[in-house]
Amino acid sequence: MDRLPRAKRHSCGVQTAWSDAVTAEAAVADIASVLDAADLGQLLVFYSRHYEPEPLAEGFAAAFDGVPLVGCSTSGEITPGGYADGSLLVVAFPKIGFSFVSGLIPRVHQLTVEEGTETLRSLRAKLDRLDGGGSNHFAISLIDGLSKCEEVIVSAISLALDDIPLVGGSAGDNLALKGTSLLHNGGVFRDAALLLLVATDLPVRIFNHDNFEPTETKLVVTASDTETRTVYELNAEPAALEYASSVGLEPSSLVPMSFAAHPVVVRVGGDYYCRSIQRVNADGSLSFFCAIDDGVVLTVAEPKDMLHSMAAEFERLDAALGGIDLVLGFECVLRRLDAENRQIKHKMGDLYRRYHVAGFQTYGEQYNAMHLNQTFTGVAIGAQAAG
Known part of the structure; x- marks a missing residue:
């Protein structure tokens, strides 16, 4: 070329x-x-x-x-x-x-x-x-x-x-x-x-x-640190374990590519917006690229073409x-x-x-x-x- x-x-x-x-x-x-x-x-x-x-x-x-x-x-x-x-x-x-x-x-x-x-x-x-x-x-x-x-x-x-x-x-x-x-x-x-x-x-x-569509799978933030954008629990379970289970992956296999392929979104008004996961931490918590807080309902999304x-x-x-x-x-x-x-x-x-x-x-x-x-x-x- x-x-x-x-x-x-x-x-x-x-x-x-x-x-x-x-x-x-x-x-x-x-x-x-x-x-x-x-x-x-x-x-x-x-x-x-x-x-x-x-x-x-x-x-x-x-x-x-x-x-x-x-x-x-x-x-x-x-x-x-x-x-x-x-x-x-x-x-x-x-x-x-x-x-x-x-x-x-x-x-x-x-x-x-x-x-x-x-x-x-x-x-x-x-x-x-x-x-x-x-x-x-x-x-x-x-x-x-x-x-x-x-x-x-x-x-x-x-x-x-x-x-x-x-x-x-x-x-x-x-x-x-x-x-x-x-x-x-x-x-x-x-x-x-x-x-x-x-x-x-x-x-x-x-x-x-964006290129994703929400599914019926919900993940509620039940323990988090707003200042560091860290989620410790989803649905009252360890965050990485619950997220991995919801998308059909093993917690040990979670890498940035996993988060890109299986995004989570929040609903604001009538629209959904992505809240991307940055990384898995050693304690099984998840760090996010966007603001996060207790009570936030995350919806697992499926990418479109x-x-x-x-x-x-x-x-x-x-x-x-x-x-x-x-x-x-x-x-x-x-x-x-x-x-x-x-x-x-x-x-x-x-x-x-x-x-x-x-x-x-x-x-x-x-x-x-x-x-x-x-x-x-x-x-x-x-x-x-x-x-």
Whole structure:
């Protein structure tokens, strides 16, 4: 097969570029060599844990002096060439056609909804003051994926942004669960969150997609630690033992692939949302990627056909936009593991390439006021201005 291009210019003016160079310095140099830097307005950067974030931050500051940047570590990248591992991906927005405001929320462990809302309202006001900012708005959140604070953050964002829709992802480290990081304008941050507000006259659609259906099997959380997102008992039985029994597995065989193939969901309103299991602990408890509490009713779910359901979602978006030019995508790492287990990963990669997806595998996805798991959230951008 011919080598796929390492850079792409989209009709909307956005450029995407990616590199799998061994060092951070070499990867940034690769990116700088293929991007047209004449009129860049914002860089969105996703990088493998293979790269140390400090050299990345220094490299970008030197190569793209004065260009605003937000980014985070990943559990895998989605490039316009398909799935990637161990790479650096950059989405470079032009000044023309887009306006941006970004902000950092530090020390998220100490954050309250009220404090976060006050901070973020100033960002919203700044966006509103931009001349010619564009009539279509959306927001992108990037959050420390090991902070366990996503619910507080998205609640604050939702209250502050009013009618601006939000999508985003929790930074990953390829399931090492040792440390994630964020980049913002030359700095490296942990225990933090980033918010990027975007205005454009291009047609956009935000969306959230999953591929599971609830069954009749229920698991009630009867003992848990909310702060650490740890469940000790389900249905008054040891959590790992009861979960394994409910999905027909041996407790000793539970691995991330098991959780990807057998998700559990909660009902909010009339819809079901996934609450993914992160790992089995030595004491038989289960750690989760999302908030959990005593009394929560979990429903075991069965996955639908991931490939065809995702293709149908893209077809819907393509028709609504009159053609998709770019998708900024945030996909749970467990979806990728499930695709690998079902031996459809290459077909999923082909589908993402066909619809020009650029993004990363996450430890959780944000969609408006919700923090989710095992979903694909994103913003699809059309090529032509509305009207």
